[in-house]
Amino acid sequence: MTDFDPVSTPAGPHPGSASGKNAAPVSSGPETALRRLARKSEWFLIGPVDCAKVDAFAWLFTASFLLWMLHHFSHPLEWLTEKGFHLNSEDLRLMNYPAAFPLLNEWMVPFFGVLLFGSIALFLAGLRNRLLLIGLFLLALYVQRVDYMASFTLNKIYVIVYFMLAAAPPRSSLSANSATTQSAALLRLLQGFLLVLYFTAGLSKLLPGDWTNHSDVLWTHVQGVYRTDFAAWTLRTMPPVFWTVMQYLALGFELFAPFFFCIRKIRIPVILSGLMFHIVIALLMRELVYFSLQMIAFYLLFVPQSWINRVSFLYRERSPKEIWGKIRRLAR
Amino acid sequence: MWAWGFFIFISLRVIAASVVLGCGGRLPWTDARNSIDYECRLAGLFTTRAKSWLQDRVFVTFRDGSRHELPLKTFSEINVFGDRSRLDRMIVESYGPAAPGVQRRLAQWIASSYPPQDVVRVEFGRTRWMIGVPELATPQGAWEFRTRPTRDPNTSILSTHNFANRSGSLAAGRSGNFGAPVRDSPPAKGVTTNPAQRTNTPRRPTLARNKPLQNPATSQSSDSTPQADPPKFRNVAPSPTLKVLDFSGATITDNDLQALSQVPNLEEVDLSNSKVTAKGLKRLLILRNLKTIRIEGTSITKEALAAFWKQHANLYQSGTTSATPLPAVSSNPALDELAKKP
Numbered sequence: 001m002t003d004f005d006p007v008s009t010p011a012g013p014h015p016g017s018a019s020g021k022n023a024a025p026v027s028s029g030p031e032t033a034l035r036r037l038a039r040k041s042e043w044f045l046i047g048p049v050d051c052a053k054v055d056a057f058a059w060l061f062t063a064s065f066l067l068w069m070l071h072h073f074s075h076p077l078e079w080l081t082e083k084g085f086h087l088n089s090e091d092l093r094l095m096n097y098p099a100a101f102p103l104l105n106e107w108m109v110p111f112f113g114v115l116l117f118g119s120i121a122l123f124l125a126g127l128r129n130r131l132l133l134i135g136l137f138l139l140a141l142y143v144q145r146v147d148y149m150a151s152f153t154l155n156k157i158y159v160i161v162y163f164m165l166a167a168a169p170p171r172s173s174l175s176a177n178s179a180t181t182q183s184a185a186l187l188r189l190l191q192g193f194l195l196v197l198y199f200t201a202g203l204s205k206l207l208p209g210d211w212t213n214h215s216d217v218l219w220t221h222v223q224g225v226y227r228t229d230f231a232a233w234t235l236r237t238m239p240p241v242f243w244t245v246m247q248y249l250a251l252g253f254e255l256f257a258p259f260f261f262c263i264r265k266i267r268i269p270v271i272l273s274g275l276m277f278h279i280v281i282a283l284l285m286r287e288l289v290y291f292s293l294q295m296i297a298f299y300l301l302f303v304p305q306s307w308i309n310r311v312s313f314l315y316r317e318r319s320p321k322e323i324w325g326k327i328r329r330l331a332r
Numbered sequence: 333m334w335a336w337g338f339f340i341f342i343s344l345r346v347i348a349a350s351v352v353l354g355c356g357g358r359l360p361w362t363d364a365r366n367s368i369d370y371e372c373r374l375a376g377l378f379t380t381r382a383k384s385w386l387q388d389r390v391f392v393t394f395r396d397g398s399r400h401e402l403p404l405k406t407f408s409e410i411n412v413f414g415d416r417s418r419l420d421r422m423i424v425e426s427y428g429p430a431a432p433g434v435q436r437r438l439a440q441w442i443a444s445s446y447p448p449q450d451v452v453r454v455e456f457g458r459t460r461w462m463i464g465v466p467e468l469a470t471p472q473g474a475w476e477f478r479t480r481p482t483r484d485p486n487t488s489i490l491s492t493h494n495f496a497n498r499s500g501s502l503a504a505g506r507s508g509n510f511g512a513p514v515r516d517s518p519p520a521k522g523v524t525t526n527p528a529q530r531t532n533t534p535r536r537p538t539l540a541r542n543k544p545l546q547n548p549a550t551s552q553s554s555d556s557t558p559q560a561d562p563p564k565f566r567n568v569a570p571s572p573t574l575k576v577l578d579f580s581g582a583t584i585t586d587n588d589l590q591a592l593s594q595v596p597n598l599e600e601v602d603l604s605n606s607k608v609t610a611k612g613l614k615r616l617l618i619l620r621n622l623k624t625i626r627i628e629g630t631s632i633t634k635e636a637l638a639a640f641w642k643q644h645a646n647l648y649q650s651g652t653t654s655a656t657p658l659p660a661v662s663s664n665p666a667l668d669e670l671a672k673k674p
Contacts, residue, residue, distance in 0.1 A: 087422060091426065149419075149422050150412050153374055153377070156370075164342060188339070193346075193350075200376075205378070214381045227474050232471040232472065
């Protein structure tokens with residue numbers, strides 16, 4: 001169990017040392033092995049942890065959301081208003097989509113832009129209150145459902161993750177080392193979410209898919225509509241065996257990364273492999289750079305705490321007064 | 333308590349569902365249109381070997397007879413799907429029961445992007461690029477819009493949409509009413525064009541939704557070339573095969589209906605929300621095969637419509653109106669009874 005997630009430093013004292021306010025209650029009777037296991041599990045799953053890792057993740061995750069929204073907002077009228085062609089409710093029903101959210105009037109678009117980018121900017125500036133997170137969740141949900149044809153898997157991930165951030169247990173500053181802490185539930189669920197994403201992606205290539213029946217599956221996908229200039233160059237220059245090796249490396253990473261991420265000693269090489277995996281996807285497949293950036297944000301949940309602390313100036317929580325002062329300084 | 337509740341809900345309802353749905357499985361309580369389940373269907377991309385890649389194509393025929401192939405990106409500038417636009421994705425994903433409706437409305441919307449009456453036909457086509465052909469296996473650059481003759485065996489026409497007349501204002505969005513009369517033809521495979529009409533790739537026009545697009549042939553010529561007057565409906569070419577005309581929302585008047593003598597086999601006319609009056613309705617008496625008229629939003633009364641049907645039946649059908657089943661009248665069966673009254 002200790003190998004599963006040694007990266008999160010418990011902010012309070014460990015259960016068993018009854019001196020801390022965050023310590024789990026200690027039973028008075030003789031402690032059985034089962035009870036000890038239950039108590040450790042509880043500590044691991046929902047005990048207090050430093051918020052730094054989740055904050056760093058949320059910052060980069062929101063930065064990727066900003067880029068994705070900027071990409072869409074280059075043509076807001078086509079995307080959000082009746083100026084563009086949109087599917088109607090009957091089309092969506094036949095295509096098995098949930099009902100769409102209403103489109104905006106043209107005059108609403110600038111206000112929506114201010115609301116969307118203002119919320120993102122406030123979050124990136126360091127505001128961390130629940131109201132803002134609920135707002136980001138609702139905005140992510142709206143931009144996904146107003147136009148299903150402009151939203152993809154990464155939109156679903158924005159919706160799910162902002163929901164998790166908004167519904168997470170409250171934070172506390174009462175720990176012994178005065179760091180802001182929160183129940184580990186959010187951290188564990190976000191970590192688990194990434195591992196499940198990888199594993200499911202790999203499993204679907206095995207079970208309904210045919211990645212082990214052919215040696216050229218990746219080669220066939222790179223040729224299609226996602227093909228970039230770099231992919232074209234690679235297709236022209238690399239021998240078939242290159243694509244076979246890449247195919248099995250990708251499949252192996254998706255299937256086994258969830259287990260490798262749980263082993264502390266090899267975690268850094270696994271993270272580097274994952275970075276390479278997503279960089280190659282972004283280079284070979286057009287418009288998937290946003291998805292790669294979103295996935296890379298999850299890696300911050302697994303890196304050592306000391307790495308996170310070095311860039312705390314980026315993501316650290318700030319009060320509204322502090323943010324306002326910063327804005328005024330920038331305005332001057 | 334909050335921490336445990338949060339942990340259990342997310343684990344069971346979101347993450348567990350993601351695993352099952354992502355692998356193509358189903359859960360007893362899942363529903364494709366359920367909001368939470370929709371969010372949880374995450375993985376399952378690129379799962380099988382691709383045998384071919386599809387390229388959706390749109391051909392626009394203009395009033396002057398020129399036929400141009402235009403990338404769908406001409407009409408949609410958000411690039412969201414590799415090198416594809418939102419509209420490409422609509423055509424790809426609406427495969428199945430949604431396809432006819434989506435393609436019909438999209439054709440109307442594309443026609444509405446040009447000056448009124450400029451577009452006479454919109455066709456959707458699809459080219460299948462087989463894996464391993466040189467264009468795919470050893471490409472010179474990124475995937476891009478590429479023309480291929482429509483007589484190529486790997487190219488098919490998905491649907492054809494003819495526009496007899498269009499003078500309604502552009503109204504896109506989810507309403508689906510563009511005021512563009514349209515007739516859908518059944519899909520034809522391997523449609524060929526003669527060399528004079530061979531498709532080409534005109535310069536991509538600048539998409540400015542506040543201004544209509546220009547016929548690519550016209551826009552490539554000198555700017556000083558005067559635009560021809562838009563054709564009047566009364567100049568419409570004879571079309572004995574035309575069966576359905578949709579004038580809903582169009583600004584046609586009673587006089588325009590005189591031109592319907594050119595389409596004698598018309599069976600259905602939609603006059604909804606047009607300026608046609610009861611007087612103009614009489615001009616439809618020349619259409620002996622007429623079966624359905626729609627008049628919602630016009631000044632034509634139900635009594636006038638019933639009188640029209642009675643006169644129509646007297647002209648073209650033997651016997652009395654009461655002995656002859658009348659055609660459908662504005663989707664209102666009660667009007668049939670009204671027409672039967674002496």
